[in-house]
Amino acid sequence: MALRRFDLEAGGDSFAFKPETEEKIAFWRGKYPADKQRSAVIPMLWLAQKDNNGWLSEPAMREVADRLEMPYIRVYEVATFYTMFRLQPVGKYHIQLCGTTPCQLRGAEKLKEVCQTEIGKPMYVTDDGRLSWEEVECLGACVNAPMVQVNDDYYEDLTPDMLSIILNKLKNGVEAHPGPQVDRINSAPEGGTAILTDPDLFDGTRNQISALPNLPTSEPEPEPTAAGKPDEGAPTNTQREVPQKETTGKTTLISKTEAAASGEKAEVAGEKPETLAVAAEDQDDLKRIKGIGPKNEDALNELGIYTFRQIAEWTPSNVDWVEDFMSFPGRIEREDWIGQAKLLASGAETEFSKRVDAGEVASSKDDEE
Known part of the structure; x- marks a missing residue:
């Protein structure tokens, strides 16, 4: 040291x-x-x-x-x-840039160049007293690399342009939004998960134990045949019992995978929200809602959801239906789609929608852009 x-x-x-x-x-x-x-x-x-x-x-x-x-x-x-303690003056906003291997592999060297250009040498305090920076060891946000810590806040999934925008905001007294700088919640996949989306995987039934192994039974086990085959009528590995469809208080649910294999249409819990036919010029940019990227916007449009007003008027039953249909349980409430939609429908803005309008959220841009 x-x-x-x-x-x-x-x-x-x-x-x-x-x-x-x-x-x-x-x-x-x-x-x-x-x-x-x-x-x-x-x-x-x-x-x-x-x-x-x-x-x-x-x-x-x-x-x-x-x-x-x-x-x-x-x-x-x-x-x-302990390097968490600083022994010389720092700026009002002190940037700690992680330079450990995961962040370095994801572009930390480019972020270091931005700090050198915008601020100066490590631990140098700008003339206005607002900014200083240093390179530090791992800050524990490797999955969201590269990243920096500004005072007590993390800014993650950075590009050089994003960091430059953040530093200029701090320099000019403008609030900079902490956390991931792309369309993801904490360390979740960008744009939402694309695997393990079947709700049956998370209802707990697959982990239920029907009987403990190796316990004595009242009935003797069947004797193997001379050829080493099971008795006739005994279930084979390809004749395992298939779980029956579960019935909830609302509607019958079956696995979407099972439905696709059988050709049967899977029923969805809850009540489908009201849909509209909206002219292109009257459609809202749903990507201004945090949690809705281009793929989710396309999926909502296919369901007939085009405006903030429609999402703002969803009932809990509508939320259940959309989450089950799109296979992301709990996400709408967790990301507060309805609260964001109400603000945007009234003409107000959210911090996320401001970043989208300013072009700071890459995952909210249309694919063709």
Whole structure:
């Protein structure tokens, strides 16, 4: 590990925790007995860093040591060991760029070039005091690589252009939307899952145990025939019992895979929402709703769903029907399609729709674009 020293000149002569931080200090100290208070040194240093504009000055470390009745050197050792503690001033928005292998393979080097161009050298603070950056080790968001952490927020699935837009927004005091910068929920597949979509896979019946193996039975097992074949009438591997169709309180459900194989039309739970025939010029861009990409928009259009107003008026039964038909249970409520649709139908905007209109959401663009 490289030698890390704290900035004595920039730290001044004094430090005090903010009044609103005292409750958090009491919470962390309350976790440990009176004779083990030094165990709270890491959360105390973290709170001191937050109250000191994102870095630890020498007076801040001394304040932590005094409160925990620790020798100053012991607190200095902790602060200089963990890279989560910064020992020199940083900008109002401090960018931590992950440079570990997964992010590097996905383009972190290009993001580093953006930081160097837009901000300067690592740990340099821009003249307006708003931005600084450094390269760090893994931040634990590998599936959404490449990514950066800005203060307490993650910005994931980045391209150089996306990061440049985010930095310019922060530089100009404009809110930047954290999280994945593509059409996905957390670490879910982009545009929604395309595999394991059959609801029968998740209803739990396939994991039910009908009998424990190797238990004694009252009836003796059939003797094998001389040829080593099962008795006539005994079920073979190709004659296994087929589960019967399940009946819910609403409608009979069968596997869509089973229906396709048998030629039977699968029934869907719930009530199909009202459909409309809408002229092309009157159709809304459903991709402005977070969670609806081009594929989902096409599927909704095929069902006769073209406007925000239609989605805004869905009942719980309509939601059940659409989720079962399109094989993504729980997604509409989780992503709040109806709440977004109500805002957009009224002429208002959401943070996601603003990003779509600005061309910042690549997965919301039509395929031909």
